[in-house]
Amino acid sequence: MNDSGGNAERKRLRRPSQERTSQRDPERTRAAILEAATREFAENGMGGARVDAIAERAGTNKRMLYHYFGDKEQLYLKVLEEAYVGIRTAERALHIGDRSPEEGIGELALFTWRYFLQHPEFLSLLGTENLHRARWLRQSVRLKELHSHLIGELSQVLEQGKKQGVFIETADPLHVYLTIASLGYFYLSNQYTLSTIFGRDLIEPAHLNAWERHIVHVTLASIKR
Amino acid sequence: MNDSGGNAERKRLRRPSQERTSQRDPERTRAAILEAATREFAENGMGGARVDAIAERAGTNKRMLYHYFGDKEQLYLKVLEEAYVGIRTAERALHIGDRSPEEGIGELALFTWRYFLQHPEFLSLLGTENLHRARWLRQSVRLKELHSHLIGELSQVLEQGKKQGVFIETADPLHVYLTIASLGYFYLSNQYTLSTIFGRDLIEPAHLNAWERHIVHVTLASIKR
DNA sequence: CAAGCCGGTAACTAAACAGTTACTTGATGG
DNA sequence: CCATCAAGTAACTGTTTAGTTACCGGCTTG
Structure with a gap:
């Protein structure tokens, strides 16, 4: 214990843990694989994605990929789950009920459009998953409750707007x-x-901005009294 | 010359050209490959589609596929082109300018929804092609003018509606x-x-019908004065 | 009727692929 | 300082794949 403490101390002096030069870093490797896989699956779909390409993009090799994620399908599911967690988490920070019902809906429309615009990989992953009829998403146990919050909050805003007669x-x-x-x-x-x-x-x-305004206009026009 | 004519006559008597029993039928084989390819590409995407599977579904083999279509990519482009020709041809038969502007737009919305509903393979092909950033569609020389008719007719109907103040x-x-x-x-x-x-x-x-009504409602609500 | 062409078959090939195995390196604990 | 174990590498394997080649057989034409 004492020895080990002394050893650790000596090593920390030689190589501070914050700015490590070592290539060994499980968390970084894991994250790099996940990010590389997200891009590869988004660009090429499940059928077109190459395990070798993911490993190369992550700056590692296949052995690590199989070590951390099991196989190609499990890695793909992980990527998909993380993508959903990403958008639903960002949505929760919106609090669309804080303003008037009309502004709330407009805000949700704007947020959704801008999130899609900034996360093209999310759209691609959805497309791929639907091509396969949600084959992998259906196996996910994590995602059942993730989405109910959105509908619940939206429902409240709509009710409020109905009461106000708008x-x-x-x-x-x-x-x-x-x-x-x-x-x-x-x-x-x-x-x-x-x-x-x-x-x-x-x-x-110019076209993007016009479509952004169009989305808000259409959404509100379809529910306003 | 005379001999050949006599020969042809004799053969026609034995095996009438209209009701052939032979397996040899270039047109049928070609069409079978195209239809099988449409299904295979729609179900599995460009990366996931298997040339062997297409040949098997068509009741023929790979040799014929390469004979008629060159390679996998050219076959895929042909499938995509035919899909576009299909919807644009059906659209032309609509004549949305024949009724009131409001009815015309409603009709186009209904037609589009029902066409999508009855041709899921068209939607899948679009998804696949967009995953690849229209890589193959861009190479198509046939499709530049196919779509202008739609926008032209729609434009007329909208102008008419604006004049009428609706x-x-x-x-x-x-x-x-x-x-x-x-x-x-x-x-x-x-x-x-x-x-x-x-x-x-x-x-x-029940949900499909509700969404059909919703599409017409949203479309009209977004352009009505 | 004979020659050759065209529709069609099946077995083959080279490359690419997902997944595995045998091995190396380096950090940690005693 | 040595034993151990986890992080990481690279070469390998069996299978799948797009595309090819060698061949068959019947219809048409001279």
């Missing part, structure tokens, strides 16, 4: 969220074919 | 089409993850 009585929380998500998802995830067939570069800032 | 002045044809397509595409293509995370089976007829 929203129509038939406004449904799931429909409202699906409307917001639809308008953002389709525009961004299909931007490449759309830009090609309609001859307009949809990713240009 | 539509807002800011209504934009591309935005209106993207709105309709967004609401149909997202709901259907993401139905598997959505059903999983929200615990509702979105493909149930």
Whole structure:
């Protein structure tokens, strides 16, 4: 114990633990693999992603990938779960009930659009997972409750708006969220074919801003009395 | 010359060209490969699709596939082109300008939704192509003009509605089409993850009908004065 | 009827792939 | 300072894959 303390001390003096030069760092390796896998799966889908490519992007090798994550499918599921946790966590910080119902819904629409815009890999992962009919997501045990908070809060805001007479009585929380998500998802995830067939570069800032305003307009127009 | 004519006559008597029993039928083989490829690419994406699987589904073998279509990528592009031709051809038969502007837009929304619902393979192909940033569609020379008709007709209907004072002045044809397509595409293509995370089976007829009405409602609410 | 062409088959090949095994390096505890 | 164990490397393996080659057989044409 004493010896070991002395040893540790001596080593800390030679090589401070904060600025380590060693390549050995389990947490960093694990995180690097997860990030590399997110990009590889997002760019190439489940079928097109290459385990070797993930290892290379992470600056490590396949052995470590299998060591930390089991196999390709488990790694993919982990990536997908983390992506969902990311957006739902950011959503919770919104507190859409703090302002007027109209502003709250507008805020949710803006947030969703901007999150999609800044996280294209999330959209790609959703696309891949749906191509496979949610084969892996269905196996996830972590994600059942993650999403109920969103619908619950949205439901409250809609009720408040109905009481105040600004929203129509038939406004449904799931429909409202699906409307917001639809308008953002389709525009961004299909931007490449759309830009090609309609001859307009949809990713240009001017077009992006116009679509952002459009999403808010459509969402509110569909529920306002 | 005379001999050949006599020979042909004799053979035609034995085996009429209309009801051939032979397995040899270039057109049928070609069409079978194209249909099998459509299903395989739609179900598995470009990376996940297997050339052997396409040949087997078509009731032929790889040799014929390479004979008629060159290679996997050219076959995929052909499948994608045919899918676009399919929806744009069906759209042309609509004549959305024949009724009132409001009915015309509602009709286009209904048509698009129902076409998406009946052609899930079209949605999958779009998803796959966008994952690859329209890599193959961009190479297509056939598809540049195919889509202008849609925007042109939609533009006329919107103008008419503006003159009649039923539509807002800011209504934009591309935005209106993207709105309709967004609401149909997202709901259907993401139905598997959505059903999983929200615990509702979105493909149930009751939910489908509700969403159909919702699409028409949202589209019109967003452009009505 | 004979020659050759075209639709079609099946077995093959080289490369790419997911996953494994045998091994090395370095930190820690006694 | 040595034993141990975890982090990390690289070469290997069996299988799958896109694409090819060698061959078959029947229809058409001269």
